[in-house]
Amino acid sequence: MSAVHADLHYTKTHEWVKVHGDGTATVGITDHAQEALGDIVFVETPEVGRQVDAGDGCAVVESVKAASDIYTPLAGEVVEVNAALADTPELINQSAYGDGWIFTLRVADPGAVSGLLDAAGYQAVLDAEV
Template structure:
C-alpha cells in the first residue's frame, strides 16, 4: 500500500477517480485491485458517448484469476476510453494509476465526488481486505 496517490479519490469497489478540473474525471482501478486480480488478459470498456450512472457497472476487467465489474464513480457521459488496453491489458498491472487508466467521464453532478474516499480512507478499506 506504499504508492497510493493522495490527489485521487477512491471508491470502496477499488476504482480511483482523478478530477481533471475541467468537469471531467479519469477513472482506473487501484494498484491494490490489480495486485489482487493478477495478470489482466481482457479489458472491456464502454463506448465514447455512453451515458453512465454513478455506482453502476460500465466496464469489465478480466484476469487470469477472475472477472471484475468496474463501477463508474460519477454519473455523466463517457468522453474517452483507453484504447491501448485492447492490445495491452497488462498496462493496468504495470501502471494502475497511470498508463493503465480505463475511461474519462464528463460529470453531470460533480458533487458525487464528495461520496468517495480519500487515500487514507481507501487504505483502511484495502488493508481490512488483506486480513
C-alpha cells in the same frame, strides 16, 4: 504494500477517480485491485457517449483468474476510453494509476466527488481487508 495516491478519490470496490479542472474525470482500478486480480489479459471498455449512473458496471477487467466488473464512481457521459488497453491490457498491472486508466467521464455533478473516499479513507478500507 499497494500504493495509494493522495491526489485521487476512491471507492470501496477499488476504483480510483482523478478529477480534472475541465469538468471531466478519469477512472481506473487501484494498485491493490490489479495486484489481487493478477495478470490482466482483457479489458472491455464502455462505449463513448454512454450515459452512466454512479455505481453502474461499465467496464470489465479480465485477468488470468477471473472477470471483474468495474463500477463508475460518478455519473456522467463517457467521453474517452483507453484504446491502448485493447492490445496491451497489462498496462493496468504496470501502471494502475497512469497508463492503465480505463475511461474518462464528463461528470454530471462535480459536487458528487465529495461523497467518495479520499486516500486516507481508502487506506482504511485496505487495512480492514487484511
